[in-house]
Amino acid sequence: MIKYLLLNTLIFISLTEFAIAQVPLEQLDKKAIFSFSVMSDNKGYALENPHMRKCDQWIREEGDAFILGLGDHVKFNRKNPFLRLITHDSLWHNHFYPNVADGENEFWGKGQDDWGTGYPILDSVDLAGRKNVWIRDNKCEYYARETHHGITVHIIQLHYSDSPIDPDVAFREDSRRWLMGVLDSIKKDGNDIIVVLAHTGNWVNVLSEQRKKKVLAKADLILGATTHIFTKYEYPGYETGKEAIALNSGAVGNSIDSGFLQVHVLKYPLRLVIQYQRTRFPERQLQEPLFSYEKIIDGPIRQIDWEKTK
Numbered sequence: 001m002i003k004y005l006l007l008n009t010l011i012f013i014s015l016t017e018f019a020i021a022q023v024p025l026e027q028l029d030k031k032a033i034f035s036f037s038v039m040s041d042n043k044g045y046a047l048e049n050p051h052m053r054k055c056d057q058w059i060r061e062e063g064d065a066f067i068l069g070l071g072d073h074v075k076f077n078r079k080n081p082f083l084r085l086i087t088h089d090s091l092w093h094n095h096f097y098p099n100v101a102d103g104e105n106e107f108w109g110k111g112q113d114d115w116g117t118g119y120p121i122l123d124s125v126d127l128a129g130r131k132n133v134w135i136r137d138n139k140c141e142y143y144a145r146e147t148h149h150g151i152t153v154h155i156i157q158l159h160y161s162d163s164p165i166d167p168d169v170a171f172r173e174d175s176r177r178w179l180m181g182v183l184d185s186i187k188k189d190g191n192d193i194i195v196v197l198a199h200t201g202n203w204v205n206v207l208s209e210q211r212k213k214k215v216l217a218k219a220d221l222i223l224g225a226t227t228h229i230f231t232k233y234e235y236p237g238y239e240t241g242k243e244a245i246a247l248n249s250g251a252v253g254n255s256i257d258s259g260f261l262q263v264h265v266l267k268y269p270l271r272l273v274i275q276y277q278r279t280r281f282p283e284r285q286l287q288e289p290l291f292s293y294e295k296i297i298d299g300p301i302r303q304i305d306w307e308k309t310k
């Protein structure tokens with residue numbers, strides 16, 4: 001059993017068991033080598049919405065290096081102050097990675113099923129102007145890299161809209177092949193984290209068995225949205241002890257349990273501490289077990305019960 005010192009508290013890690021010692025959230029912020037957030041389905045709301053205002057405040061409070069989006073960031077036929085935020089605010093304009101989903105297609109195209117026409121949201125943050133981003137010719141999918149303190153986060157943004165319902169139409173074969181190719185191109189060396197995002201919920205389940213197995217084995221964090229409810233997805237029969245953690249990002253400002261994901265990245269071992277920060281609370285806090293997980297990179301997943309790890 002290997003011992004690690006974390007804020008004067010020993011963390012014990014074995015091949016089958018591991019735990020994070022309880023620390024105040026502010027100390028967890030400081031201990032992390034960096035952090036990032038994931039948000040979705042805000043439907044055009046920005047700081048005028050109390051939940052989005054908390055999201056923005058808490059992201060700045062934690063000092064997140066970047067923000068990943070999962071789509072439905074705009075809403076057709078009403079005001080969308082979020083577009084002004086991501087165009088004019090330096091944090092959102094320079095560090096936000098949007099997803100093109102059905103909301104974006106409806107806003108800029110002929111309807112939710114107008115495949116890929118929501119790509120102008122990428123122009124709102126001048127994504128093409130970033131040297132760490134490679135946008136596909138279809139204009140709505142891209143690969144990006146964020147490197148902080150020697151750790152590279154590989155970001156793969158897919159276009160899979162809720163409409164049309166047929167996954168073979170909405171999640172095109174070309175997109176699936178591209179995903180496999182990007183995964184093959186990433187050579188993990190112990191300092192890499194792979195995050196794959198697509199808007200439509202538990203999208204991994206529409207992949208072929210071979211592709212599903214590959215995504216779960218190669219990625220570290222898989223993200224979906226659509227339902228507006230934070231969920232951890234399970235894949236019986238695909239457990240290896242090293243598989244990716246797959247989560248629904250919930251929704252901020254547009255959910256019965258509004259919130260967003262905040263992800264702390266820690267080392268020794270390299271791992272993610274992922275919490276669904278619920279914006280109904282007055283301030284950020286350590287979350288209950290169903291809303292708090294640890295994922296060791298190329299290792300196991302654990303639900304965190306902060307009370308039991310004091």
